[in-house]
Amino acid sequence: MDKVSDQKEVKMKKDKQCPECHAIMELKKTTLHFEREGFYADVENVSAYICPKCGARTIPGNLAINIGNTIETLFKSAKESEVSLEDEVTPAFSGISFHKISA
Numbered sequence: 001m002d003k004v005s006d007q008k009e010v011k012m013k014k015d016k017q018c019p020e021c022h023a024i025m026e027l028k029k030t031t032l033h034f035e036r037e038g039f040y041a042d043v044e045n046v047s048a049y050i051c052p053k054c055g056a057r058t059i060p061g062n063l064a065i066n067i068g069n070t071i072e073t074l075f076k077s078a079k080e081s082e083v084s085l086e087d088e089v090t091p092a093f094s095g096i097s098f099h100k101i102s103a
């Protein structure tokens, strides 16, 4: 009979290993910086796994996709508003700051 060897695996800890140096990464808040076609966007307080050793960052899957889509939309609307306002000197907006109000 096989040994029940996967008993250890059941205890799935949420510890994430650094892909670079294999240290245990810490879940922290960080700021992501995006730049595209003359615009830039900073997304603050993003929950990310950060390696305390080498500083590598990993954004959990769904969050990375959500942020990517949001930024994509942001850049697109910023660019469109700039194009549609060809007679105006100032663009509709040049920055968006999004924060959760702390209780």
Ligand SMILES: [Zn+2]
Pocket (backbone or CB within 6 Å): 018, 019, 020, 021, 022, 023, 051, 052, 053, 054, 055, 056
């Ligand atoms: Zn590392």
